[in-house]
Amino acid sequence: MVTRTPLTGAAARLRDGMAQGVLSFPLTSFHADGSLDLDGFRSYLGGQLETNPGAVFPACGTGEFSALDDEEYGQVVAAAVEVTAGRVPVVAGTGYGYAQALRFARIAEQAGADALLVLPHYLNKVPQDGLVEQLRRIADGTRLPLIAYQRDHVTYDAETVRRIAAIPGVIGLKDGHSDLDRLQRSTLAAPDGFLFFNGAPTAELQARAYATVGIPAYSSAVHAFAPEIANAFFQALSAGDDSRVDKLLADFYVPFVELRDRRPGYAVSLVKAAARLRGRPVGPVRAPLTDPTPADLADLDTLLTTGLNLVGATR
Template sequence: MARGVLSFPLTAFHDDGTLDPDGFRAHAAGQLAAGPGALFPACGTGEFFSLDEDEYRTVVTVAVEEAARGAGARAGDAVPVVAGTGYGWAQAARFARIAEEAGADALLVLPHYLVDAPQDGLAAQLEQLAARTRLPLIAYQRGQVAYGVDALRRIARVPGVIGLKDGHSDLDRLQRLTLAAPEGFLFFNGAATAEIQARAYAAVGVPAYSSAVHAFAPEIAGAFRTALGEGDHAAVDALLRGFYVPFVELRDRAPGYAVSLVKAAARLRGRRVGPVRAPLTDPAPADLAALKALLTTGLDLVGASL
């Protein structure tokens, strides 16, 4: 998974809000064609929180089918499919069983619902889920979930827990966690727009990251990843100044734009992904116009077209 950008595909809906499996299939195929390190369906960008169990089954099944058809699969090296799961451990286990039956390779455990919890409880949540699935688990610390060193050591001893995705961007804490983890434990940069902090994360030993931009502009995400990997700081800075920083500023204008802007940008590029579901809302007209201009600028920077 560290070989390429981690793709978090958008779940496609019809205009009336119902699931659009064919639209999602086309979108997932396009994401896989760009060569990501892994495909993460039905996670935050994929609006996991709005899917019922039947819709979740469809999304994960389609993702697994498309990964099996990809070029990497034909060469004997299929892109891993890591499905989202979450809420309390009991409900997370229900989604885990569905993902297991659908053929997913692993699970990303999204932050639990609503309540704050002590460190022992955070660890116990993963222990309970791990006992109920054969799939490897990647914990996701964000929002009210933040592991300390002792809890990290505890979850790293749980059979099946293979890594941690970090969305807090507290690099002091993260460095302590990476140093406390056993050899081979995986860490991922899961900041909202991870490219902004990719160099800082890499400096503490976390080079792998998820990219929301990959969901609508894999050309931009791929160019950034290449420049970063080659140490081309001028190209990295140009993409940050010209595209990523303005995108974050636009994203911060309204709650939920971390998903709805991404989906709107995919629609601007002709992708059949549809609207977001409530409680998210699609971008305001002025913000949509700004997004279109910014997308054109970003694509121009990498020599691609809208």
């Protein structure tokens, strides 16, 4: 068992970041042949930071965590730490079973990450006791604070949220299910200071609903390719400008979700394609993801222009 550093600093910085802006989940850059492009990633992430995200989450779902080997993972996290230079917290992804999760956790520690997002474990549906034990074992083996992530086959009930919040080192929960009844029970069961944020695939669509159960913070896939749109939405939502929020939802976000839902995997590959359309050095996705079809790419191009025009931005 390791001796942990105090968690108050990491949790406080994340809480402050969640209040000031959307959470950035940067794409991982690859060359055309599929090899890792670290220079492209540094350049891309530098542009992301200029738009003032609340925190940076490298090598997570949008960053194709599952497609990276150990060495690549360490390089991506280290590059994120280097580029952010302490300006915002860096929360690296980790996952699979607890043994593999700990291997990645130790790499992230060495790279200088501030915290870890624990992605859903591999394959198996498990009981609530198993979810608690998984987090407990990871927390016991790392100095970094953990944020649990529930989506797909992982769902924490309210009592389980209370139990994981009692584990030293577990500081928050990212939600990808959008079950507001369950979330309200969870927020009431958790102690003061436990962090929650909306991690739905296109979180802006549910952002107002999450706020009604006390979860205003959210991650934004759109920020990965159009931070101008993501920030305009965040500002309108924060200001209570419902007409502006509705306009952005109706003319950009809803059509984007409809396009995203055309094929499995578009939650990442469509985002990466949009970044490429704007000249960002992110490259293609890695298998088993596939890049958008020519027809879908043309529709994405049109929608991207519409969204940028809505917020007075250019290509």
